[in-house]
Amino acid sequence: MQPITVLGAGISGLATAVRLIESGFPVRILTKEPPEQTVSAVAAAIWFPYEAEPVDKANRWSAESYHEFIKLAGLPETGVRMVDFLVLTRPGLDNSWKDELPADAVREARPEELPAGYEMGYMARVPLAETQTYLPYLLERFRKGSGEITVREVTAVEPLLEEGHIVVNCTGLGARQLFGDESVYPIRGQVVKVKKTGPVQSMVDSMDKGRLGYIIERSDCIVLGGTDYGHDYNRQPTEEDTQTILARCRQLERRLGEPVILQALAGLRPKRPAIRCEKEEGRNVVHNYGHGGAGFTVSWGCADEVRAAILRIVRWPA
Numbered sequence: 001m002q003p004i005t006v007l008g009a010g011i012s013g014l015a016t017a018v019r020l021i022e023s024g025f026p027v028r029i030l031t032k033e034p035p036e037q038t039v040s041a042v043a044a045a046i047w048f049p050y051e052a053e054p055v056d057k058a059n060r061w062s063a064e065s066y067h068e069f070i071k072l073a074g075l076p077e078t079g080v081r082m083v084d085f086l087v088l089t090r091p092g093l094d095n096s097w098k099d100e101l102p103a104d105a106v107r108e109a110r111p112e113e114l115p116a117g118y119e120m121g122y123m124a125r126v127p128l129a130e131t132q133t134y135l136p137y138l139l140e141r142f143r144k145g146s147g148e149i150t151v152r153e154v155t156a157v158e159p160l161l162e163e164g165h166i167v168v169n170c171t172g173l174g175a176r177q178l179f180g181d182e183s184v185y186p187i188r189g190q191v192v193k194v195k196k197t198g199p200v201q202s203m204v205d206s207m208d209k210g211r212l213g214y215i216i217e218r219s220d221c222i223v224l225g226g227t228d229y230g231h232d233y234n235r236q237p238t239e240e241d242t243q244t245i246l247a248r249c250r251q252l253e254r255r256l257g258e259p260v261i262l263q264a265l266a267g268l269r270p271k272r273p274a275i276r277c278e279k280e281e282g283r284n285v286v287h288n289y290g291h292g293g294a295g296f297t298v299s300w301g302c303a304d305e306v307r308a309a310i311l312r313i314v315r316w317p318a
């Protein structure tokens with residue numbers, strides 16, 4: 001069977017590589033950074049299609065992924081569990097994501113559940129992937145299927161194609177350089193991990209650009225966010241952003257009080273006007289990148305789309 005090289009070991013590369021190897025293909029991963037150093041390792045990693053286009057496709061991939069995550073949420077070793085997530089919104093905004101959930105997984109929030117000053121929200125039961133467990137879990141699953149991962153930067157894909165490999169591009173922002181795609185750009189996000197003291201409500205306010213705020217309760221800490229700076233390449237967290245995030249999140253959830261900061265991290269969301277998940281014309285390259293703020297949310301749906309494209313290549317070679 002034709003060998004497959006997956007480029008990248010973030011959430012897109014790992015989910016895709018797992019899907020392909022478990023479908024019987026010989027697969028290897030080549031990656032510039034190991035999983036724990038990718039953007040994916042910084043993510044809050046809750047199911048919510050944020051900054052992912054086009055909306056109809058992102059919703060479909062999110063729905064497909066939701067069902068896969070439900071299976072994983074039953075297994076403690078995956079780091080995936082279902083949580084109640086309050087999505088703050090207002091009339092007139094696109095909330096079509098909620099129509100993708102099972103009817104009993106989402107309802108309008110009650111007034112007493114809303115932070116002061118908010119008029120509307122949805123309480124949704126969604127998957128949360130604790131990245132420190134979930135990414136190693138996926139890597140282990142890939143290795144169990146005899147998958148190999150090599151940490152090295154790829155500077156050209158032609159040699160791989162000449163060796164007969166099908167190339168799957170899951171390089172995120174790296175596609176800008178490797179494939180000359182200038183439409184993919186960073187939306188810088190910072191998170192602040194704080195110590196858990198008491199219960200908090202996980203929630204997001206993503207209504208207005210420049211005012212993103214979210215609180216995600218994990219098993220070992222609370223993740224606070226965020227920032228959404230387009231075209232900012234700074235991968236280092238800043239003290240100014242830490243303070244902005246703390247102030248915003250305290251307004252959302254008074255029970256946070258004066259939290260003890262454990263760690264601040266920044267990552268570059270790979271945004272594109274449209275997620276690219278398709279075979280390239282004329283060569284055996286299948287792209288899967290540009291997932292913006294929703295790489296986890298759409299991961300399994302996109303992995304299935306890649307598998308379908310590869311099955312077409314194998315049946316009808318280019």
Ligand SMILES: Cc1cc2nc3c(=O)[nH]c(=O)nc-3n(C[C@H](O)[C@H](O)[C@H](O)COP(=O)(O)OP(=O)(O)OC[C@H]3O[C@@H](n4cnc5c(N)ncnc54)[C@H](O)[C@@H]3O)c2cc1C
Binds near residue numbers: 009011031039188
């Ligand atoms: C603060 C923050 C919070 C977020 N919260 C959420 C959330 O709650 N839910 C959600 O769904 N999403 C969230 N996201 C978005 C999510 O993290 C991204 O969409 C996702 O990580 C993209 O994954 P990826 O695998 O495509 O890219 P990446 O994780 O960036 O991985 C790219 C991979 O490609 C490799 N690579 C790049 N260039 C090359 C090359 N030339 N040769 C070889 N390898 C290469 C890299 O080394 C890396 O392994 C968040 C992001 C941030 C920053």
